[in-house]
Amino acid sequence: MATISPVFTTLFHSEVKHAYQAQMTLRGAVRTKSATGSQTVKFPKLGRGVAMPRTAPASDVVPMGLDYTPATVSMLDWNASEYSDIFDQAKINFEDRAELVKAIAGAMGRRYDQLIINALVASTPTHQVGNDIGGTNTDLNLLKLIEAKKLMDAANVPASGRHFLGHTNGQAALLSTTQITSSDYATVKALIRGEVNQFLGFTFHWVGDMDEGGLPKATNTRSNFAWHEDAVGMAIGIDIRTTIDWIPVKRSWLVSSDFSGNAVVIDEDGVAEITTDEPA
Numbered sequence: 088m089a090t091i092s093p094v095f096t097t098l099f100h101s102e103v104k105h106a107y108q109a110q111m112t113l114r115g116a117v118r119t120k121s122a123t124g125s126q127t128v129k130f131p132k133l134g135r136g137v138a139m140p141r142t143a144p145a146s147d148v149v150p151m152g153l154d155y156t157p158a159t160v161s162m163l164d165w166n167a168s169e170y171s172d173i174f175d176q177a178k179i180n181f182e183d184r185a186e187l188v189k190a191i192a193g194a195m196g197r198r199y200d201q202l203i204i205n206a207l208v209a210s211t212p213t214h215q216v217g218n219d220i221g222g223t224n225t226d227l228n229l230l231k232l233i234e235a236k237k238l239m240d241a242a243n244v245p246a247s248g249r250h251f252l253g254h255t256n257g258q259a260a261l262l263s264t265t266q267i268t269s270s271d272y273a274t275v276k277a278l279i280r281g282e283v284n285q286f287l288g289f290t291f292h293w294v295g296d297m298d299e300g301g302l303p304k305a306t307n308t309r310s311n312f313a314w315h316e317d318a319v320g321m322a323i324g325i326d327i328r329t330t331i332d333w334i335p336v337k338r339s340w341l342v343s344s345d346f347s348g349n350a351v352v353i354d355e356d357g358v359a360e361i362t363t364d365e366p367a
Contacts, residue, residue, distance in 0.1 A: 099331060099342070100329035100330075102185075103192050103327065104192075104326075105192075106189060106192035108196075110192055111196035112196075112252075112293070116252075116319075117203055117316055117320060117321050118130065118316060119322075120320060120323070121323055122162065122323060122348075123323075123325070126324075127159055127160065127161050128160055128320075128349075130159075130160070130322075132156050132158060132353050158354075161349060162348060164325075164345070164347045165195070165198050166343060166345050167191045167198075168343035169190065169191065169341075169342055169343075170340070171339055171340050171341075172340070191329070194344075195327055195344055197299050198346070200294065201297065201299035203350045204300065204302060204312075206349075207252070207352060208303055210352035210355050212312070212352075213356045214242065214359035215360055216359060216360070216362070218308060218362050220234050224307075224364035225364055226257060226364055227260045227311065227361070228264060229261075231363070232361075235251075236288060239359060242357075244315050244356070247288075248315050248316040248317065249288050249315055250289060250292060250313065251289040251291050251292065251361075252291075252294065252311060252312050253302070253311040253363075254301070254302050254304075254311065256309070256365050289313060304365065307366060307367060308362050309363045310360055311360070311361040311362070314352075314359070317353070317357065318352060318356070318358050319351070319352050319357075319358070320350060320351055320353050321348060321349075322349055322350070324347035324348055325345060325346060327345070327346045328346075329342070329345075330342075331343075
């Protein structure tokens with residue numbers, strides 16, 4: 088039986104996990120909960136409470152009567168595997184190993200992001216910002232961002248921990264806005280590096296077209312989302328783990344990474360959908 092060093096297997100797993108965490112876009116942008124051994128996970132959502140007046144000394148307290156409505160999500164299992172004959176018993180090809188690490192980690196990172204995107208798409212966000220904000224059938228612009236901020240402010244969504252996810256095409260449209268790129272309004276980083284990372288209290292995340300689905304687009308209408316990190320949850324049943332097994336009939340090594348988890352919107356009051364008219 089062909090063997091491979093346990094040290095190499097550990098190293099490979101470490102590299103995949105490191106690259107996986109680095110390549111994903113939405114890690115840290117939602118509430119994360121470990122759910123080892125669970126098939127379903129509940130994220131608690133407590134309603135708002137109102138302080139009650141104290142009417143007299145030693146009087147009974149009046150409970151606020153908070154609503155408790157948990158958001159439930161079921162685990163989904165994912166695998167990224169590839170047969171490889173780049174390994175043999177005598178030596179390891181380190182350049183090829185790096186390429187395989189990137190391929191597996193990229194697939195896992197995109198799937199992690201897509202689970203969050205799917206949760207946002209499946210929800211019914213309380214706040215809606217339409218195509219005609221900032222002009223009839225317009226792409227992503229400053230007025231749309233201001234409208235999303237205004238709606239979230241009015242709903243008392245905490246200012247710290249807000250995120251925005253858009254398509255890179257919308258980023259290109261946003262970078263044509265003077266208030267975004269001018270040092271008179273924002274940091275010059277947007278202009279120098281062609282990025283928009285933070286503005287109006289949002290931390291921005293950008294994705295392009297994804298084989299996993301990405302941000303949905305119907306005809307010219309693209310869905311983008313803003314949310315507070317506590318309004319969306321990611322449950323992780325099995326964090327990414329990697330194995331390398333010799334498959335005799337294939338005369339190859341099977342390099343495989345596994346992940347189990349899923350995402351859900353916990354509080355739709357903390358989510359806004361921003362639709363844009365994005366030319367084909």
